[in-house]
Amino acid sequence: MSSNDSFNTLSTLEVNGKTYHYHSLPKAAAQLSELADIDKLPNSMKVLLENLLRNEDGETVTKTDIEAIAKWLHERSSDREIQYRPARVLMQDFTGVPAVVDLAAMRDAVAKAGQNPNQINPLSAVDLVIDHSVMVDKYASAEAFKENVKIEMERNFERYQFLRWGQHAFENFRVVPPGTGICHQVNLEYLAKVAWTKQQGDKTYVMPDTLVGTDSHTTMINGLGVLGWGVGGIEAEAAMLGQPVSMLIPEVVGFKLTGRLPEGVTATDLVLTVTQMLRKHGVVGKFVEFYGPGLDHLPLADRATIGNMAPEYGATCGFFPVDQETLRYLELSGRDADTIALVEAYAKAQGMWRESGDEPSFTASLELDLSTVAASLAGPKRPQDRVALPQLGAAFDLFLESNGQASETEKSQPVAGTDYELSHGDVVIAAITSCTNTSNPSVMMAAGLVAKKAREKGLQRKPWVKSSLAPGSKVVTDYIAKAGLTQYLDELGFNLVGYGCTTCIGNSGPLPDNITDAIRAGNLTVSSVLSGNRNFEGRIHQDVKANWLASPPLVVAYALAGTTRIDLSSEPLGTDNDGKPVYLKDIWPTNHEIAQAVQLVDGDMFRKEYGEVFKGDEEWRAIPIGEGETYQWSDDSTYVKNPPYFTAIDQPLAAITDINKARVLALFGDSITTDHISPAGSIKADSPAGKYLQEHGVKPADFNSYGSRRGNHEVMMRGTFANIRIKNRMLDGVEGGYTLHIPSGEQLSIYDAAMRYQQEQTPLVVLAGKEYGTGSSRDWAAKGTTLLGVKAVIAESFERIHRSNLVGMGVLPLQFVDGEGAQAHGLDGTEQISILGLSDELKAGQMLTVQAAKEDGSTVEFKVKCRIDTSNELQYYRSGGILHYVLRQMLAA
Template identity: 85%
Template sequence: MSSHDSLKTLSTLELNGKTYHYYSLPKAAEQLKHIDAIDKLPTSMKVLLENLLRNEDGDTVKAEDIEAIAHWLKERKSTREIQYRPARVLMQDFTGVPAIVDLAAMRDAVAKAGQDPEQINPLSAVDLVIDHSVMVDKFASPEAFKENVRIEMERNFERYQFLRWGKGAFENFRVVPPGTGICHQVNLEYLAKVAWTKQQGDKTYVMPDTLVGTDSHTTMINGLGVLGWGVGGIEAEAAMLGQPVSMLIPEVVGFRLTGKLPEGVTATDLVLTVTQMLRKQGVVGKFVEFYGPGLDHLPLADRATIANMAPEYGATCGFFPVDQETLRYLELSGRDQDTIDLVEAYSKAQGMWRDSANEPEFTDALELDLSTVEASLAGPKRPQDRVAMPQLGANFDLMLEQSGQAGEKDKAVAVPGEDYSLSHGDVVIAAITSCTNTSNPSVLMAAGLVAKKAVEKGLDRKPWVKSSLAPGSKVVTDYLAKAGFTPYLDKLGFNLVGYGCTTCIGNSGPLPEEISAAINEGNLTVSSVLSGNRNFEGRVHPEVKANWLASPPLVVAYALAGTTRIDLSNEPLGNDQDGNPVYLKDIWPSSQEIAEAVSFVDGEMFRREYAEVFDGDEEWQKIPVGEGKTYQWSDDSTYVKNPPYFTEIDQPLAPIGPIENARVLALFADSITTDHISPAGSIKADSPAGEYLQANGVAVKDFNSYGSRRGNHEVMMRGTFANIRIKNQMLDGVEGGYTRHVPSGEQLSIYDAAMKYQQEGTPLVVFAGKEYGTGSSRDWAAKGTNLLGVKAVVAESFERIHRSNLVGMGVLPLQFEDGEGVQAHGLTGDEQVTISGLDENLSPGQLLDVTATKADGTSVNFKVKCRIDTNNELAYYKNGGILHYVLRQMLAA
């Protein structure tokens, strides 16, 4: 393992007749003479410390790195860069396909250079779970699941064929087939070990289970005491290929929980409260660790719900240390007794076991009394914008006023061919979906109980509501059936539509034509209510402008009410068989009823559903698989294409230099998310991507989604910055992916303008405000930016993963100085931009000079901070990107 171990910390643990070797934190504390300091470290920091002890090699990990963490409590923060090596990598298929495409392209490049392509192989364990491709085409029908799976297999045949090739061609690479569950729930219920073991020679080493994942909600696993977070596909590929994750030693914010949740309040209400508090606190780029006596009453599933939402509150992770509840969940989810015993013994030996009497010390801390949490939703377009349930109707009316539709509150548009009308605020999508909540039996059983009580009172969902149930695991449908709730959910239209991440990522499928017609005719602001974690503009459905995150039982309730312009604490959902009003309190289950229902969940369900998790159904097994070390690319494929990243890898490395006379491709305001930048959701027929597909013989009905076509750079670069809700400030009042080609003054799609600039040999820059790149860890937000010819993005602040991804694709992230930005410098997007100071002496965090010259010859000069944060990142940038760096290292070896 470690080639150095300067502190001589290697120890043994005897358990159940086996000997385990490990690197001991108590021994390190003793030798560093920092026993108290290491004992008082947050547990998440202890995991980092163990990682450094185990991987100390005098080169990438030095004794000084270990000392820096031991000294952390002095300042409770650090500027030191460390090299972190997670045990494994987790992928979902939207991000996984392009990652495997990149590995296949790297194999081609190695073969072209005359070397063995099998040099390109994951060195860490990699699991890819196909969970993002099922769409809600069919719903509210007993046939919905079967039909959606059939359509999914037809749509994605080429992608699945490619992944099956990868499964056979690469070592250390497993694929969980479609129809199994969401990657985060599969990780929580099956893949995670908490204490990871590795065989080396005749020794078995034990260490904390750690991972990075290509989905930002990888953080869900922190609820189980496993340290993990989302990285871009680019960074994950480098980790797979043996590169450490370069990071600064983080600040750790403690979140102390006390008390118990009150009657009628769910884990979803809690997480929306926590998200709002932590966003206000400001935890971007920091670890958050939960502690305090409130954890004694917080089930593992609730912890996982909170940990899942770390990207929404902006933290790198939201960590819960291992304790008795962790062991209880491992047993419930069918883990074997040896694994459970090892988790307990190892955690206690390392001082990583949660001890209520010995609370850690943190950079900063905040506190929440669980008894003060109230029923909540979040929206209409950001997960941190919590709204107490009674205020939702008033909040919606205020939103109408702010959008200039105040006079339309009573507007009603007749739905063609139906006997009802549609109005502002009506719920057209009600979805129990996503990894956040469908991992949690208490909120799923609560939804089942609400459905049962509603049906017994004669209530039904409103006819304009598209309802769906898309759990993250097959275990969910097992326990809903065992508890007897399935018939009631089905009666209300919450039939199973698939096991996967559906509505929350825009795979909500089409609305019924008549509903769509009414929305468009009346320009209606309609709502979705979903048990998800993301509700950014244009994400859930292009025709639904207001999207509300809510608990599964509230999703059912709003499907019954049919509108979000309502106060469910005072106004009825509908009438019973005798015409009497039925209120939410009449059908809301008690905590006792939920607890009784949750008792139906047992370990046998987990063991049965995960017994053949990698096998797949008959359709999956019938897919033909190509042989060979390198992939046989098809020129006809519109799903999988060989990307152009490595065409010049055999050429000498060009030195970096200034960016001169660049044009502004786009100029954006605050909170531009990766949903705005990266192609996501449906592909419009008249968009550059839609026109490309049609030119290649693909009918509009077969477009599928951008996410499913992430293996084709031609589609993806055409969809970059093409979100229907994005607003380029260079164009007044225009929504969507358009810009002005400055020399000609012509308004074009961003893709067409970028291609025109490329033909003219003009480099490009993008200007933006605060929180640029918030949201999912989408590598295509950086890849597309690179392929459009953007050399630098200048913003007031960056989201952590997207900044890293830009560097990983050779795009320079630059940050305005505090208090400065586009408006302060009077930038309009018409300028020619020169960025100087870029040369071989560039250093992390260096200030660079920008000159923006206007059409009349006058210029604005200002400084920006180079947001290449570490020396590793600098090496990646100088090589044109992280994969280029890895490939050059291999070819030079």
């Protein structure tokens, strides 16, 4: 706790006979004239203020930092850098495995240096939820869940063995075993406390529950009044090891909600509307805080749905203050009475309790009348591209036109062994999946009710649709069963396939061979409809070009229709048992029907499912684990390998010098996402990663996914920049991870070219347009970049997390001057790039000079801004990365 307490804020709070110590915001306001109107300070900013008051030490947090938050109230913005310390860290297994690999490698490095490897332990509470590994191999059968779990355990045995070792080897580290739920939903329903407590000596301190997570959708927890957002795995590891999160005091955009949602409109429709509005406004790097009377009628699950998609609208977080609805949800989800009492007392004592008429001061504000929200989807390849339900068919036709297929609207392809044909726009995947919606009882019950009404009218899903149900926790299947809706979902093929993040992250599994053959033979642009939050091209399935985000009940409806080239508001889904047309309105439940079903959800369900959440089933507990403080790496493993990051950690730091005569590894346009950069989804047999695995005795059928092999740097670096839809502008008309090797002019995979450049001792740079690195906060987008030999990325703008991750792996992010870019300077990727002005005197935000020597002998010179934004980041870069910095600090202590 605060060792300075310049504003004498330490106070006590009595709750149910127990004394809690805390740092009082009202006391700080009494001493700081700028905080006289502290009630006007956004609640999310109050959380940051409390964090600084509690951690004031005169070094990482100073009195001036605290005063900067106070000044924010009048200026609504600040360029002040602060050091923020979240209470805990949340991980999923895709990003968690490489984090634990790095911790294990750090233990090896410490042991090699002759020191105690037990120095390497999380200092903050860490929870890792295994939720990203289950794939939809089996579906539309009663045995699908059991069979998928069996396959998952077989595929991931090495990874799970490694995590079991970590569970026992590291202190302050808990693992939620597979088959339990999605990390964000487990966090919402169980892990989050809202008011966090910490024992120090004989005193119990209370503070806001705060966290960072290795999944960008960590933001879901903001719906519960818990401030949290996604960071790269690298940054999360540093937070685990006691390093503060370096950040600029953010702008806060207020989003006022009024009215209430109309009949037939879901939380999904609302979040797609919010996403579109905030994307248009521009909130990258900012907090968004929701307020207004509309919150009085907005259930906690709907708030969580909106909080979940903060990465899609570009914000750091989408925050909802604590209020009566928060307490109601805590009670519903089985939290104990003392916890609920503490949350209420603490929030009110700190002025963090929302009342209906509150009007905080924001940097800027938007407003939405909930009654104006209409049924909609988003797609075909970006979550912010909302399409009203009646316009979907027209939107698909425009997409066909953009693909040069405008003349093929009537095209179809026979499907071998069947009596039907596939056409453009047909739905081949319909998935109720992802944390966005499966935590929300209203939309899940609505999906079940649509299924029930559809079956009663004799409707069935179309035979070419791969349907699946992957809830975020076992509570969901409990309440669907209690409502008597399971059988109807099953009859439509929406059988349980697993508890995890499946289709939304590319774990959609294979399509039937005859469907795949028809798609490829006809060059068909087919669709998926999923209740997820991500639909970037190439993400859901390599053969599915159009991907639409929709509410769970709409997912069911499109499985019945079998196509996205339809206006469901006016065209029939099919015919009933009497041959009469059935429309969406005929099977859509009323709000009253949904509310009645939702009332069946109770706290006993949560208490039952989370009673032994860390224990796992017999198969998990039977996994053998090695003993010892350091991990016994296996040379034969193709899942977990000791990474090469710390091989020179015992050597003196090298000086920062100019980058001379670098080659361009790739030249990209705008909106290159981390889904384009980072290895994800299936591994192709003829890819560099596929060839590596086959060379090591792994058959293509056993490749598993890139995500499952994130603990093996050899696989992951081969899959970096290997997305099948990525477009390198150095090549005309070529999609996929290829580039030109200069000066030979050979077209090679990006990995093979990078390895040749390394043999030639040639440094590399990447050139890109706007919004480079948007998408999931994936550590491998940065790790793979550095392992390929890339020294700098020069882009027109960066996404917040990826820019930070590049610095964290020792890659220099540089930004073109506004209005400039590769095209403006006539760069085509054949140039030799020199970056001048780098030295040990480098400053955050410094302007540097780039010289691009062209093949004709001419040179283009231009300025770029160093996007190392803070002094802390500069220390990380000088050390070769954030983990190198932490490790060197430990070894020097």
